[in-house]
Amino acid sequence: MFAIDRIRRQFPVFRLTDDHPALVYLDNAATTQKPMVVIERLQQFYGHENANIHRGIYRLAHKATQSYERARTKVANFLNAKQPEEVVFCRGTTEAINMVAQGLRHQVTSEDEILVTAMEHHANYVPWQTLCKQTGASFRVAPLKENGSLDLYLLGKMLNKKTRVLAFTHISNTLGTINPVSEIVELAKKHQCLTVLDAAQSVAFDQVDVQDLNCDFLAFSGHKIFGPMGIGVLYGKTELLADLYPYQQGGGMITEVTEQESRFKNPPHGLEAGTPPVAEAIALGTALDFVSEIGLLNIREHSQKTLNYALDGLNRLGKVNTLGPGSGTSNIISFVMDMIHPHDVATILGEAGVAVRAGHHCCQPLMQALGINSTVRASFSIYNDTDDADRLIDALKTVQKIMS
Numbered sequence: 001m002f003a004i005d006r007i008r009r010q011f012p013v014f015r016l017t018d019d020h021p022a023l024v025y026l027d028n029a030a031t032t033q034k035p036m037v038v039i040e041r042l043q044q045f046y047g048h049e050n051a052n053i054h055r056g057i058y059r060l061a062h063k064a065t066q067s068y069e070r071a072r073t074k075v076a077n078f079l080n081a082k083q084p085e086e087v088v089f090c091r092g093t094t095e096a097i098n099m100v101a102q103g104l105r106h107q108v109t110s111e112d113e114i115l116v117t118a119m120e121h122h123a124n125y126v127p128w129q130t131l132c133k134q135t136g137a138s139f140r141v142a143p144l145k146e147n148g149s150l151d152l153y154l155l156g157k158m159l160n161k162k163t164r165v166l167a168f169t170h171i172s173n174t175l176g177t178i179n180p181v182s183e184i185v186e187l188a189k190k191h192q193c194l195t196v197l198d199a200a201q202s203v204a205f206d207q208v209d210v211q212d213l214n215c216d217f218l219a220f221s222g223h224k225i226f227g228p229m230g231i232g233v234l235y236g237k238t239e240l241l242a243d244l245y246p247y248q249q250g251g252g253m254i255t256e257v258t259e260q261e262s263r264f265k266n267p268p269h270g271l272e273a274g275t276p277p278v279a280e281a282i283a284l285g286t287a288l289d290f291v292s293e294i295g296l297l298n299i300r301e302h303s304q305k306t307l308n309y310a311l312d313g314l315n316r317l318g319k320v321n322t323l324g325p326g327s328g329t330s331n332i333i334s335f336v337m338d339m340i341h342p343h344d345v346a347t348i349l350g351e352a353g354v355a356v357r358a359g360h361h362c363c364q365p366l367m368q369a370l371g372i373n374s375t376v377r378a379s380f381s382i383y384n385d386t387d388d389a390d391r392l393i394d395a396l397k398t399v400q401k402i403m404s
């Protein structure tokens, strides 16, 4: 039994005060709220354990290093990586993908092709486009079907022996489409092409097992899985991480520096230049413990159930078009309302205490493919329930009344 009241109580943002009325938070695809255990872990580190890592030889520094490396092990276990060394801490999904794109720069030539899909977040699109401009490689975009799902047949046809990288999302942050990762990776492997999986939206929704998916690299952000902002993860197979040129250089990542040259450490530390977000990494470990305790299967079932309930309400409203094949399958719904701009919808919902997102969702190429400028997006998480969905639908009725 999913004890939603017990879960909600762990998130201080939902506590009611006079100047903080009941919040309906449906912008979980942008960032999730933080449970008390994560907030307390940050406070505990900064209050009692603060020291830089991998540098000091006193007790406090040693303890901070141990906690940071323990967090790496927790991430590795969470993803079922073969070893903690396959986990590189960074600022988030955006930095992780840039790290791979720029890390491959010296290996990519003008003969190569880089393939992304039309549903990518800009974080998994622009870094590859830039890499192509830098190297002369061809930037290719796999199209979607009319219903907004990835056209696997055309994707298969676009892959060829020149394709160096296929970068794609696990779950579309706009449509909620869930891509069949294993099938896509298998297609890519036929051409010895590297696969980079954007798991920003999937890690807090479903079990992500890197050995099972067999992707070469994977990126996610701590703040989308109840952890702090400013911490994220790049997972990479050991031998492939070792092939990445460090995208940043400086302290902590070298073995030797002379006036003539510098030598770098092996991954993961060779890819973590400078002081990392130590407290945030440790608190990410706490967030993953929190998720594991609830169970990803429970999280997925609960989010889908709540979303389906909301979807029913949306369909009954009329004059609302939901977008993409993802509707009803993940925790994200995108929709447009006849003759009402998504920003007007989000503004009126905001007045009613319902937080949703409106805009292009950092997916301008997707908007171009769909022939629209923006959508309204509602995204659900473990603390949302059918009351939240009812409040969304009631507020949308108000939108229709005001705007008609």
Ligand SMILES: Cc1ncc(COP(=O)(O)O)c(C=O)c1O
Residues within 6 Å of the ligand: 029, 030, 091, 092, 093, 094, 095, 121, 123, 124, 169, 171, 172, 173, 198, 200, 201, 221
């Ligand atoms: C699918 C997807 N990829 C990448 C990102 C970028 O994440 P971050 O801003 O945490 O780097 C997001 C954020 O919304 C996302 O939804």
